[in-house]
Amino acid sequence: MKIPVYKTWALTLLVTLAIGGVTQAAVKPHGLFSDGAVLQQGVDVPVWGTADDGEKVMVKFQGQEVATVAKDGRWLVKLKPLKSGGPFTMMINALEVKDFLVGEVWVCSGQSNMVFPLKKASTGSEALTACRDPELRLCTVPNAGGPEPLRDVAVRWNECNPTNAADFSAVGYFFGRDLRKALKVPVGLIHAAVGGTSVQFWMSWRGIEANPAFRAWVDAGKAAEVKYLAALETYRQQETNLLAQWAAAAEQAKQAGQAAPKKPTHPQRVERTISKVYNGMIAPLQPYEIRGVIWFQGESNSTTASAYTGWFLEMLRGWRADWGQGDFPFLVAQLGPFVTPEIREAQVLCWQRATNTALVVSADCTEGAREVHFPKKEPVGARLALAARAIAYGDKIVASGPIYQLMTVNGHEATLNFRHVGGGLDAKGGELKGFTIAGADKVFTNATAHIDGEKVIVSSPQVQQPVAVR
Numbered sequence: 001m002k003i004p005v006y007k008t009w010a011l012t013l014l015v016t017l018a019i020g021g022v023t024q025a026a027v028k029p030h031g032l033f034s035d036g037a038v039l040q041q042g043v044d045v046p047v048w049g050t051a052d053d054g055e056k057v058m059v060k061f062q063g064q065e066v067a068t069v070a071k072d073g074r075w076l077v078k079l080k081p082l083k084s085g086g087p088f089t090m091m092i093n094a095l096e097v098k099d100f101l102v103g104e105v106w107v108c109s110g111q112s113n114m115v116f117p118l119k120k121a122s123t124g125s126e127a128l129t130a131c132r133d134p135e136l137r138l139c140t141v142p143n144a145g146g147p148e149p150l151r152d153v154a155v156r157w158n159e160c161n162p163t164n165a166a167d168f169s170a171v172g173y174f175f176g177r178d179l180r181k182a183l184k185v186p187v188g189l190i191h192a193a194v195g196g197t198s199v200q201f202w203m204s205w206r207g208i209e210a211n212p213a214f215r216a217w218v219d220a221g222k223a224a225e226v227k228y229l230a231a232l233e234t235y236r237q238q239e240t241n242l243l244a245q246w247a248a249a250a251e252q253a254k255q256a257g258q259a260a261p262k263k264p265t266h267p268q269r270v271e272r273t274i275s276k277v278y279n280g281m282i283a284p285l286q287p288y289e290i291r292g293v294i295w296f297q298g299e300s301n302s303t304t305a306s307a308y309t310g311w312f313l314e315m316l317r318g319w320r321a322d323w324g325q326g327d328f329p330f331l332v333a334q335l336g337p338f339v340t341p342e343i344r345e346a347q348v349l350c351w352q353r354a355t356n357t358a359l360v361v362s363a364d365c366t367e368g369a370r371e372v373h374f375p376k377k378e379p380v381g382a383r384l385a386l387a388a389r390a391i392a393y394g395d396k397i398v399a400s401g402p403i404y405q406l407m408t409v410n411g412h413e414a415t416l417n418f419r420h421v422g423g424g425l426d427a428k429g430g431e432l433k434g435f436t437i438a439g440a441d442k443v444f445t446n447a448t449a450h451i452d453g454e455k456v457i458v459s460s461p462q463v464q465q466p467v468a469v470r
Helices: 005-026 124-129 170-183 205-210 212-255 276-285 299-323 341-353 378-391
Strands: 038-040 045-050 056-061 064-069 074-079 085-092 095-110 133-140 157-160 187-193 292-296 330-333 357-360 403-410 413-419 436-438 448-452 455-459
Touching (some): 045 056, 045 085, 056 074, 064 074, 095 133, 095 170, 133 170, 170 187, 170 292, 170 378, 187 276, 212 299, 276 299, 292 378, 299 341, 330 341, 330 378, 357 378
Parallel strands (some): 038 095, 095 187, 095 292, 292 330, 330 357
Antiparallel strands (some): 056 064, 133 157, 413 455, 448 455
16 A cells, blocks of 8 residues: 555654654763753763663763763763863753853762851842852752662752852852852852761761771671561561451450550661761762862761761762762861860861861851851851862962961960961950960860960960960
């Protein structure tokens, strides 16, 4: 039977659309490679996603064409170092992804003080009025967690404007805004933070398993899983009898006008909180090329300060190992006086023992010792941006406040020497406060302190031979 020409054309079109639809659905980029994304400049950039096994994938961007073939349902290509600018379009086979920028990419992570939104910051109203910047892009990772690392994440990249920035991290925004001013290139911020999370939530389980220091955690987790599986098997064997016994007891209670007994249910697996948030919010970002991370966390570890240093250093090692981008900068906001001094000291130890890190203070941004979620976030973001300029970009600037170096004793006076004094020391609001001093008995008493050039002299009439100062 001869088919009319118009029907042949329609059939051909239908088949072509069907084939195109299959190919389009089969090749899918990772969620971070969506309209408006920012890619890291100056380095090889991995681009990846999913596809049917054997599917050929071609990625075209900034004049480059890189092809690969999907294996085990996944594909990955690497673009050679990219030049800053944009907007650019990326072609992934027939899929067109638009409005890419190339510049600097940073992850903003931690707990509630990183989550704290710009609209609630003390200078948030003024910042939102002036925040419109199409080359500052904001991306928020949805809260997620689980026992195994996720491979993908559903996110959107948004231009910075009053609507998109209002609920974005205040610290993250001020950090990104200041980087934009200093670097004059596009900046992309990936916000992945959850309030109330201890550092253990953010640790890589693969790193924990490989670290002998955490053997007890690993063994405890395995023992709990064995116990759960045994209990589940026992329940399944007895389930029919247990439900029958319950039904009879429930009927008996009903006849007697009493509440029914609790219905039997299968045992519940003990959820492992270690690595939970890492699996849901950090693992799926890897290996997206980034310049570094800013971090504001530790409130939930105030009562475990003695262990925090080891936990944090393992978390940092795990992030860097799994990302595969070397010792990228990791910039930390130190907690304020609302937590114990021990956790702030632990943060200092982390900074001293880790490479390519910075620690910026926030203690002067709070109005009192009980103010956990303080609204004065602009100085914290600004200080993190200064640290980034010094560590990540090599700018010769004063990027830190005074750092204690050594103490000398002359009679009843203790002299404190500092590094990073910039143009000299100054006391905000008049005289120095908060210093205490102790003799050999280690009993600390309030002290008088004054600035002498680039040093601080501390003394007390109650301590004639000082050995320590706080």
